[in-house]
Amino acid sequence: MPEGPRASPGGEGEETEGGKKHGWAEKAAKRQKEKGQERKGEETKKKKREGGKVRHEKPPRFESLKEEPEVEKTEEGERRGGGKGVKEEEGGEPESGGDGGIKEEREGSGLGKSESVESDEKVKVENGLEDEKDTKTKAKGAKPAKRRKAKEENAREEKSKKASEKLEKEGPAQKRKTTEEGDKKKSKKTKTGENEKEKKKKEEEDKWKWWEEEKTEDKVKWKQLEHKGPYFAPLYEPLPDNVKFYYDGKSPMKLSLATEEIATFYAKMLDHEYTTKEIFQNNFFRDWKEEMTEKEQEIIQSLDKCDFKEIHKYFVDKNEARKALPKEEKQKLKEETDKIQEEYGYCILDGHREKIGNFKTEPPGLFRGRGNHPKMGMLKKRIMPEDVIINCSKDSQIPVPPEGHKWKEVRCDNTVTWLASWTENIQNSLKYIMLNPSSKLKGEKDWQKYEVARRLKGVVDKIRSQYRGDWKSREMKTRQRAVALYFIDKLALRAGNEKEEGETADTVGCCSLRVEHIKLYPELDGQEHMVEFDFLGKDSIRYYNKVPVEKPVFKNLKLFMQNKDPGDDLFDRLSTGSLNSYLQDLMPGLSAKVFRTYNASITLQEQLKALTNPEDNVAAKLLAYNRANRAVAVLCNHQRATPKTFEKSMQALQAKIDAKNQQLEEAQAELKRAKADHKAKKDVKSKEAVEKKKKLLEKIKEQLEKLNVQVTDKEENKQIALGTSKLNYLDPRISVAWCKKFGVPIEKIYNKTQREKFAWAIDMADEDFEF
DNA sequence: AGACAGACTTGGAATAATATTT
DNA sequence: AAATATTATTCCAAGTCTGTCT
Numbered sequence: 001m002p003e004g005p006r007a008s009p010g011g012e013g014e015e016t017e018g019g020k021k022h023g024w025a026e027k028a029a030k031r032q033k034e035k036g037q038e039r040k041g042e043e044t045k046k047k048k049r050e051g052g053k054v055r056h057e058k059p060p061r062f063e064s065l066k067e068e069p070e071v072e073k074t075e076e077g078e079r080r081g082g083g084k085g086v087k088e089e090e091g092g093e094p095e096s097g098g099d100g101g102i103k104e105e106r107e108g109s110g111l112g113k114s115e116s117v118e119s120d121e122k123v124k125v126e127n128g129l130e131d132e133k134d135t136k137t138k139a140k141g142a143k144p145a146k147r148r149k150a151k152e153e154n155a156r157e158e159k160s161k162k163a164s165e166k167l168e169k170e171g172p173a174q175k176r177k178t179t180e181e182g183d184k185k186k187s188k189k190t191k192t193g194e195n196e197k198e199k200k201k202k203e204e205e206d207k208w209k210w211w212e213e214e215k216t217e218d219k220v221k222w223k224q225l226e227h228k229g230p231y232f233a234p235l236y237e238p239l240p241d242n243v244k245f246y247y248d249g250k251s252p253m254k255l256s257l258a259t260e261e262i263a264t265f266y267a268k269m270l271d272h273e274y275t276t277k278e279i280f281q282n283n284f285f286r287d288w289k290e291e292m293t294e295k296e297q298e299i300i301q302s303l304d305k306c307d308f309k310e311i312h313k314y315f316v317d318k319n320e321a322r323k324a325l326p327k328e329e330k331q332k333l334k335e336e337t338d339k340i341q342e343e344y345g346y347c348i349l350d351g352h353r354e355k356i357g358n359f360k361t362e363p364p365g366l367f368r369g370r371g372n373h374p375k376m377g378m379l380k381k382r383i384m385p386e387d388v389i390i391n392c393s394k395d396s397q398i399p400v401p402p403e404g405h406k407w408k409e410v411r412c413d414n415t416v417t418w419l420a421s422w423t424e425n426i427q428n429s430l431k432y433i434m435l436n437p438s439s440k441l442k443g444e445k446d447w448q449k450y451e452v453a454r455r456l457k458g459v460v461d462k463i464r465s466q467y468r469g470d471w472k473s474r475e476m477k478t479r480q481r482a483v484a485l486y487f488i489d490k491l492a493l494r495a496g497n498e499k500e501e502g503e504t505a506d507t508v509g510c511c512s513l514r515v516e517h518i519k520l521y522p523e524l525d526g527q528e529h530m531v532e533f534d535f536l537g538k539d540s541i542r543y544y545n546k547v548p549v550e551k552p553v554f555k556n557l558k559l560f561m562q563n564k565d566p567g568d569d570l571f572d573r574l575s576t577g578s579l580n581s582y583l584q585d586l587m588p589g590l591s592a593k594v595f596r597t598y599n600a601s602i603t604l605q606e607q608l609k610a611l612t613n614p615e616d617n618v619a620a621k622l623l624a625y626n627r628a629n630r631a632v633a634v635l636c637n638h639q640r641a642t643p644k645t646f647e648k649s650m651q652a653l654q655a656k657i658d659a660k661n662q663q664l665e666e667a668q669a670e671l672k673r674a675k676a677d678h679k680a681k682k683d684v685k686s687k688e689a690v691e692k693k694k695k696l697l698e699k700i701k702e703q704l705e706k707l708n709v710q711v712t713d714k715e716e717n718k719q720i721a722l723g724t725s726k727l728n729y730l731d732p733r734i735s736v737a738w739c740k741k742f743g744v745p746i747e748k749i750y751n752k753t754q755r756e757k758f759a760w761a762i763d764m765a766d767e768d769f770e771f
Numbered sequence: 772a773g774a775c776a777g778a779c780t781t782g783g784a785a786t787a788a789t790a791t792t793t
Numbered sequence: 794a795a796a797t798a799t800t801a802t803t804c805c806a807a808g809t810c811t812g813t814c815t
Contacts, residue, residue, distance in 0.1 A: 360803095362804080367806090370782090370784090370806065370807075416778065416779090418779090424805095426806095429776090430778075432777095434779080442779095445780090449780090494808070494809080495808090495810085497808075497810080499807095504807075505807090537808095538807060539783060539806075541783080575773090576809075577810085577811095591809075593781090593809060593810080639783085640784085641783085643799095645798065645799090649799085652798085721783065723782085723783085724781065724782055724783080727781085727782095728780070728782085729781090751800080751801065754801095775813085775814085777811090777812090777813100778810090778812105779808105779809085780808075780809070780810095781808065783805105783806095783807105784803105784804085784806105786801100786804085787800100788799100788800080788801070788802085789798100791796100791797080791798070792795100792798085793794100793795085
């Protein structure tokens with residue numbers, strides 16, 4: 001059976017380190033620093049990367065590009081890697097036109113035909129290449145250390161800032177008191193006329209058609225923003241006394257509260273694969289030890305000797321008990337969460353009540369990175385009000401922090417869309433509380449995104465011919481950019497920003513591809529100029545694809561790979577930054593990811609056109625839709641692990657079909673009999689019987705058809721995830737228009753949440769909308 | 772020009788809710 | 794009504810990209 005798409009992490013161990021108590025930020029920073037030092041030069045990229053590879057092939061790619069005329073067949077296109085004419089630096093002697101001055105090349109020897117000038121240049125170029133490589137590698141090596149240091153300093157500053165702010169905070173604290181009072185009054189007031197008033201208000205605002213209002217091309221995101229602040233994760237509840245932890249098989253050991261809490265994080269995950277990974281264990285144990293009392297530290301020396309089984313069982317049981325609760329109890333719980341949602345889940349934005357996306361702070365736990373993440377298992381600390389920055393309008397009811405606590409800061413920045421933020425301790429990055437996708441702020445942005453993609457439609461031909469021309473550029477930088485852009489366009493690859501080595505899983509996108517990620521085949525499977533991609537992309541999802549490329553691209557790739565090690569960057573002269581600023585010049589608002597959006601949406605539109613048969617019933621039309629959607633998901637490489645119950649449910653479905661077939665046969669036989677009967681009797685009654693049987697037969701046929709469609713759909717969808725493309729890449733107006741045109745109810749395509757998110761599109765697109 | 776932080780989008784898995792079957 | 798399968802929602806990690814600073 002094919003395995004899931006996730007990368008299987010190698011099991012390298014990592015250094016462990018004890019340590020005294022520090023503040024959190026400091027601890028994290030310290031650890032980063034230490035790691036950095038160890039890492040320095042400890043392993044080459046290549047070495048490190050062995051291990052991480054995954055299996056499982058992707059289904060055949062969907063071709064997103066129309067066949068384009070082949071490049072001119074002159075020999076110029078063929079100049080061999082490193083061939084003259086490719087300049088490292090700008091300002092070389094002006095050469096005629098695109099590829100002027102570049103002569104042919106021969107595979108292999110590289111001798112003979114070259115004219116002297118060319119050979120000279122070639123040397124130059126090759127040297128240049130070496131140099132370049134060096135610089136980039138060096139830069140890369142140096143950067144992470146620098147960054148880490150900076151971060152560390154930040155963290156420290158943060159600390160002292162906090163301390164000094166504590167004093168300053170007294171002012172705002174007073175204010176808060178007054179707002180608290182105001183709040184009380186307000187809540188009393190609302191209680192009286194609550195129901196009708198609120199309902200009315202709600203309805204009205206649910207229907208806020210912001211898309212009918214005039215757009216403001218402003219940096220200002222809102223004029224009014226009022227909310228209650230985040231809802232904090234519940235505090236830790238100590239284990240009951242009868243649930244025990246054992247160390248080294250001895251008598252039970254009573255843990256301090258903090259130690260116990262962290263132990264439960266691990267215990268809860270016991271039957272998860274994560275806990276079998278060495279990195280996970282090491283990271284966990286190190287972080288855990290740091291939170292232990294000295295005494296505990298002395299005793300608990302090895303994770304292997306820790307017995308969490310009772311704790312684990314306790315949570316499993318608890319979970320089951322919760323599930324088995326009588327329904328009144330469940331109802332009660334539900335009401336409670338609804339109440340919380342009602343209170344914290346909404347904000348007022350410019351006079352409208354808007355749903356918040358994630359109004360809860362993330363609970364503490366163990367970090368679960370994806371793929372082979374070096375930080376998996378680290379302790380994710382509890383977010384306290386003192387960590388949280390609140391953003392709201394000045395004149396609004398400032399949210400009240402939980403009793404006895406203060407906010408880190410309250411600010412009024414209307415150029416950003418977040419309501420609250422905090423710094424997370426694993427990567428030292430910011431987390432935000434933002435609005436739900438159904439909100440104006442998100443919807444407008446989404447709409448705008450598709451408008452940019454539609455503008456790309458107008459210039460994409462020009463851009464394509466430009467990058468095709470650039471394949472022959474004299475400048476290495478330009479060529480690399482042109483080839484990269486070709487991949488981004490043709491294969492819908494992500495841009496591929498640089499990442500901090502050792503801080504995250506080793507994944508790449510287009511610009512960060514390394515030599516080891518592609519293989520060139522002059523001929524493969526009967527096709528010429530094949531490139532085989534095999535790398536881990538976002539979320540460590542494997543991208544595996546064999547594509548025929550155009551000859552100049554193939555030649556260029558050869559050139560780019562020349563004299564490089566497998567761990568070197570393929571596009572060593574290219575960064576996402578320079579690529580994007582180039583794109584920005586071609587079309588305002590254009591960046592690499594727009595190609596993904598554009599190609600996804602245009603593909604959906606084309607596929608819908610090609611696959612939909614107006615005569616079909618709704619089920620068949622839906623299959624067509626799903627197939628079109630699937631084509632996009634394949635293009636974007638959106639994969640999922642095969643659902644656990646897949647085989648089983650497939651069999652069940654098949655059984656159903658068999659049964660239906662049986663029914664069909666019976667119905668046919670019965671119809672036949674009825675017809676014969678009618679022929680014999682010629683009376684009204686027998687005629688009616690025939691009609692009845694006919695109808696039944698039709699019905700069964702239809703049901704069977706539906707089942708068959710289901711099977712097909714399911715089978716084709718086995719390892720493909722449709723959600724992401726539907727939610728993020730496909731202009732909803734295409735789908736809405738399709739629904740309207742072919743009489744498919746919108747609910748068949750979009751569920752409630754999706755309809756909320758795409759309300760703007762549902763409202764504005766008519767059946768002849770064209771992307 | 773490059774580094775960086777910040778802000779925002781994109782992503783699959785986990786979990787909860789609901790529908791269907793037994 | 795319990796068990797199971799399916800779908801919706803939540804969760805939070807991991808990308809992209811821009812503006813600012815140096």
